[in-house]
Amino acid sequence: MKNNKIIQKITQGMYVLTTQNGGCIVDAVSKISAGENPLIAVSVKKNNYTNTLLRESKTFALSVLGEETNLEIIEIFGMHSMKEVNKFEKVETIEVDNLKVIKDSLGYMILEMIGGMDNDTHTLFVGKVIEADLFEEKEPMSYSYYEKKKKNLIKNPIEKEKNVYFCTICGYSYDEELKKLQRCPICGVGKELFIRRNENARK
């Protein structure tokens, strides 16, 4: 390929896909037909729990995130799995046609599952819009807006678990492998006087 960066120029939005028992953030969403009940295609990774749920679902919902949507929604739905966290206990939702849609969104679509197509990593699910509502006439969040303006404001949970080392003498903190550090750069004591703490424990 001469330059596959051109692929990143395909514009995508930010959505929460929900099924009856879970859901996740998706940006790989596309409207593939027109009319009153258009078809929408959504690509979901096979190792997402949501993929397993969708295989059993007759309907699913897409909530459209706005530029001002609370970033906690992206963190909870996009960086955690329903296998570990009940996402619906952490984010306010509204019940529509037996599905939970995100209250802090611009609106939602309810889709009837038409079918799916697999490759080795993803499933492309296709749904037909059977219900929809607009909560707010505001700017939707594009994936590139998220990347440029919002991504760095969210702490990835993997990052949060990163260990931080503290100098017990002067309080200097160091968040990389301690073996790289021999002495405290501030007060000069040896690394044996550092203690390790998870960054979360400081909060």
Ligand SMILES: Cc1cc2nc3c(=O)[nH]c(=O)nc-3n(C[C@H](O)[C@H](O)[C@H](O)COP(=O)(O)O)c2cc1C
């Ligand atoms: C900005 C953003 C965009 C994402 N887009 C997709 C996507 O299009 N398809 C997908 O399968 N996962 C996507 N993800 C990842 C899932 O939301 C994430 O893996 C989630 O934790 C899966 O949760 P689950 O195991 O409960 O299904 C995205 C995550 C973020 C933060």
